[in-house]
Amino acid sequence: MTDLAFRSARQLAAAVAAKEVSSVELLDHYLDRGRRFDPKVNAVVARDEEGARAAARAADRAVSRGEPLGVLHGVPVTVKDSVEVAGMRATGGSARWGQHVPDRDAESVTRLKNAGAIVFGKSNLPADARDWQTYNEIYGTTNNPWDPARGPGGSSGGSAAALAAGLTGLELGGDTAGSIRVPAHFCGVYGLRPSYGIVPGLGTVSGHAPGTLADTDMSVLGPLGRHADDLGLGLDVLAGADRERSPAWRLELPAARADTLREFRVAAWLDDPFCPVDGEPAAILRETLEAVRAEGAVVVEGPGPVGLEETMALYRPLLMAQSGLIEPDESYSGLVALAAAGGGGFASDATLRFRDWHLLDERRQHSRRRWAGFFRDVDVLLCPVSPTAAFPHDQRPDPSWSLRTLRINDSDRPYREMLPWISLSSLNYLPAAVAPVGATRDGLPVGVQVIAPHLHDRTAVRFAQCLAEAIGGFRRPPGF
Numbered sequence: 001m002t003d004l005a006f007r008s009a010r011q012l013a014a015a016v017a018a019k020e021v022s023s024v025e026l027l028d029h030y031l032d033r034g035r036r037f038d039p040k041v042n043a044v045v046a047r048d049e050e051g052a053r054a055a056a057r058a059a060d061r062a063v064s065r066g067e068p069l070g071v072l073h074g075v076p077v078t079v080k081d082s083v084e085v086a087g088m089r090a091t092g093g094s095a096r097w098g099q100h101v102p103d104r105d106a107e108s109v110t111r112l113k114n115a116g117a118i119v120f121g122k123s124n125l126p127a128d129a130r131d132w133q134t135y136n137e138i139y140g141t142t143n144n145p146w147d148p149a150r151g152p153g154g155s156s157g158g159s160a161a162a163l164a165a166g167l168t169g170l171e172l173g174g175d176t177a178g179s180i181r182v183p184a185h186f187c188g189v190y191g192l193r194p195s196y197g198i199v200p201g202l203g204t205v206s207g208h209a210p211g212t213l214a215d216t217d218m219s220v221l222g223p224l225g226r227h228a229d230d231l232g233l234g235l236d237v238l239a240g241a242d243r244e245r246s247p248a249w250r251l252e253l254p255a256a257r258a259d260t261l262r263e264f265r266v267a268a269w270l271d272d273p274f275c276p277v278d279g280e281p282a283a284i285l286r287e288t289l290e291a292v293r294a295e296g297a298v299v300v301e302g303p304g305p306v307g308l309e310e311t312m313a314l315y316r317p318l319l320m321a322q323s324g325l326i327e328p329d330e331s332y333s334g335l336v337a338l339a340a341a342g343g344g345g346f347a348s349d350a351t352l353r354f355r356d357w358h359l360l361d362e363r364r365q366h367s368r369r370r371w372a373g374f375f376r377d378v379d380v381l382l383c384p385v386s387p388t389a390a391f392p393h394d395q396r397p398d399p400s401w402s403l404r405t406l407r408i409n410d411s412d413r414p415y416r417e418m419l420p421w422i423s424l425s426s427l428n429y430l431p432a433a434v435a436p437v438g439a440t441r442d443g444l445p446v447g448v449q450v451i452a453p454h455l456h457d458r459t460a461v462r463f464a465q466c467l468a469e470a471i472g473g474f475r476r477p478p479g480f
Helices: 009-017 023-041 049-064 107-114 157-164 181-187 228-238 279-294 308-325 329-340 345-350 354-374 420-428 457-471
Strands: 044-047 076-080 118-123 171-175 190-193 220-225 265-268 298-301 380-384 405-408 411-414 432-439 445-451
Touching: 009 023, 009 049, 009 228, 023 044, 023 049, 023 076, 023 118, 023 157, 044 157, 049 118, 076 107, 076 157, 107 118, 107 171, 107 228, 118 157, 157 171, 157 181, 157 220, 171 190, 181 190, 181 420, 181 432, 181 445, 190 228, 190 457, 220 228, 228 432, 228 457, 279 298, 279 380, 279 432, 279 445, 279 457, 308 345, 308 354, 308 420, 329 345, 354 420, 380 420, 380 457, 420 432, 420 445, 432 457, 445 457
Parallel strands: 076 118, 076 171, 265 298, 265 380
Antiparallel strands: 044 118, 171 220, 190 220, 190 432, 380 445, 405 411, 432 445
């Protein structure tokens, strides 16, 4: 049963369908692992055991009756605590919404359940989903299963930690500023930031009042899993027109551009003076690229069509403007006053006038066209997720990211340098998969970011699958 916990979601569903294990037994197995191992990690912070067990019993009855089964039938899954599940608290990591109990599921959760998944718990996140570390005043700190002195990333840190520790079958996270990709990289699991707009966002609580926003700029929901195949499965389940558009709209994502590594046209942008990558992760990414070459893929190296500095000049103010949406009224009023007084910086970005936002967005559209032209000649871009592997916990209050630093190549770099490599996908609405590709001397996982053209999510996923076939993928952390 121990190995069962680390199977892919598709393998778990097949085991339930074949009556190798019942859904109730599988749920109990994950719950038991949670009791034994989660105290070291603190990843799954809320559970609905009674409701999940009732759903699992119903799933087993469906198997016994020979009914048609969904692709996740009977598989216990967890979702980030910014996503609403009927009858369970959805705190968004914030005391502001800590007592919010929705009476209906988020649209994404409905799709998981319609595919047969058993949603049994919620995974931890930072307050208002606004950090690359995972801790909050409600549920405390989540640790990285590979090293409890380090964080699992954020904001979907509980999601990635739960998967790495074998505490759940599949996860649903969210990503605006690397919140799926950084945790996948730090914890050695797979994650997919889908193309913007293809997974409905209705039913999320990430700093804003519940039910007030369905979609915010650059924000997406997407799957995390232990196996590359879980990304494709999760994409199939989650992607599609939202409720309002479903009477007329259909989503038909194109097939992957290639099927084997040798067929892929690969671009690689592995380092950059604007945001240097630490030596060990950089070396692992270089080894990964050589393995791709050895499989016969055509590889070109060099920066993408829009540099990191130019990208950040657009991404940062647009991201901060989005952050302004979730500031409490009193705090926002203070930012407006500060910006009017010439305060600049975060205050100005967080309170952008619509005209100024629109001018930035127009420049973004030109950036997107340049990327579309770039992807006419290549299928995927390989690049880092962040400049470093998982770093030690640092919970100093630092709303402007001016105190915290990252240790990169024996020097201290600004904490905000977590942003540039993930901004490429976020700003331009591009799909990006993260695949584990190695580990540092200290055993910390390293992932590679696989960026594909807009709406070519299956291309990013297929490349991650091929990479796993060539060099291997998820490894279980010691002790779990």
